Amino acid sequence: xxxxxxxxxxxxxxxxxGGCAGRAPAPVAVxxxxxxxxxxxxxxxxxxxxxxxxxxxxxxxxxKTAQNVGxxxxxxxxxxxxxxxxxxxxxxxxxxxxxxxxxxxxxxxEQRHCGEPEQKKKKVTAAAPPTKPTQHEEAxxxxxxxx
Numbered sequence: 001x002x003x004x005x006x007x008x009x010x011x012x013x014x015x016x017x018g019g020c021a022g023r024a025p026a027p028v029a030v031x032x033x034x035x036x037x038x039x040x041x042x043x044x045x046x047x048x049x050x051x052x053x054x055x056x057x058x059x060x061x062x063x064k065t066a067q068n069v070g071x072x073x074x075x076x077x078x079x080x081x082x083x084x085x086x087x088x089x090x091x092x093x094x095x096x097x098x099x100x101x102x103x104x105x106x107x108x109x110e111q112r113h114c115g116e117p118e119q120k121k122k123k124v125t126a127a128a129p130p131t132k133p134t135q136h137e138e139a140x141x142x143x144x145x146x147x
Contacts (some may be wrong), residue, residue, distance in 0.1 A: 022064065022086030027097030030104050040114035043105055050098050050105075057098070061091035
């Protein structure tokens with residue numbers, strides 16, 4: 001009876017520790033509903049926010065690696081610690097999703113001609129209709145006509 005009680009307690013502790021092993025990944029969607037309404041400044045702001053999040057995920061991934069190494073080594077002496085190791089790779093999966101989003105935003109920025117001078121954007125987005133020559137231009141012969 002005493003053995004089954006201890007075994008039950010050990011299982012409860014192991015399952016409880018396993019639940020604390022890490023968080024589930026929540027990757028960002030590559031294409032989002034608001035993308036069609038984004039202008040160049042909005043794209044730039046999101047790219048900067050994504051860069052900051054990538055730095056945070058890199059730090060988290062380093063911390064999780066150190067935690068897993070520590071739990072692995074300590075698990076040689078106290079085996080239930082192995083159940084506390086994080087094998088989900090949450091930070092890596094989220095970072096990969098953000099990098100895919102960043103690539104999509106780069107294509108979107110290129111399509112919207114972000115980063116180009118204003119004059120060039122206006123030429124690309126709205127071509128001016130041809131204008132009629134003024135009376136002065138009609139009267140003045142060009143060099144090609146004079147020769």
